[in-house]
Amino acid sequence: MAKQIKWMHVDDDTQVSIAISDPKTGPANPKLTDLDEQFDWGKWHYGTCADSVTINSASNDNNIFEISDADYIADIKGKIDEYVGNWKVEVYEAEKELRNQQLSDYSDSVYASASGYKYDAAVAFINNGTANAGLTTEATLRGISVTALANKIKTNHETYITKDAQISGLRGFLYDRIVSIGINSTSVSTALASYAGIHTNETVTNVGAGITHTVGFYDPGSLIPRFEVL
Secondary structure (H helix, E strand, O other): OEEEEEEOOEOOOOOOEOOOOOOOOOOEOOOOOOOEEEEEEOOEEEEEEEOOOOOOHHHHHOOEEEOOHHHHHHHHHHHHHHHHHHHHHHHHHHHHHHHHHHHOOOOHHHHHOOOOOHHHHHHHHHHHOOOOHHHHHHHHHHOOOHHHHHHHHHHHHHHHHHHHHHHHHHHHHHHHHHHOOOOOOOOHHHHHHHHHHOOOEEEEEEOOOOEEEEEEOOOHHHHHHHHHOO
């Protein structure tokens, strides 16, 4: 049999909790028979020790507690919820970083060209050879042909839109995964398995480009390497 406990680190020599006094040696786990750490959250560590270990009020004063399944599961859920809350913010921060990397080379006019006449006019010219006054004027002042200008407008804008859509799609994909995270609270072992599950990895590959990345299944930090394999 084993006793389920949670504890804070202690001074390795005095065995006094680090919350009571700063450790001179350590910090370390308390010297309890058959101590097996399974989980941690902040300064708290969770696991089991031998059933023969006495956990009493003095132990509690030293920040060592025997805990029920319900309390253990509740703390595992609390840490999972903390990850979910942080990741929901971090995935948008990762999106901003990726946009800065991938879209900063495009001027605002590349995106704006779709909302005005330029993109439609460029596509129309490529399709039927009819240039409007705007395309003709810009090409003349730039010193290039209308054909060259129209192709440049079309290519730049469509490349921008594609990258923008890819980034939005990947962020949405990860966000949907993150908000779907749950916990199997049937037992402590299933709850621990749920916690382990949010840190699993998967492999993403672009065979043609010879690129392979191992990334976190839910981790917002995987956004950039996921984009790299598109």
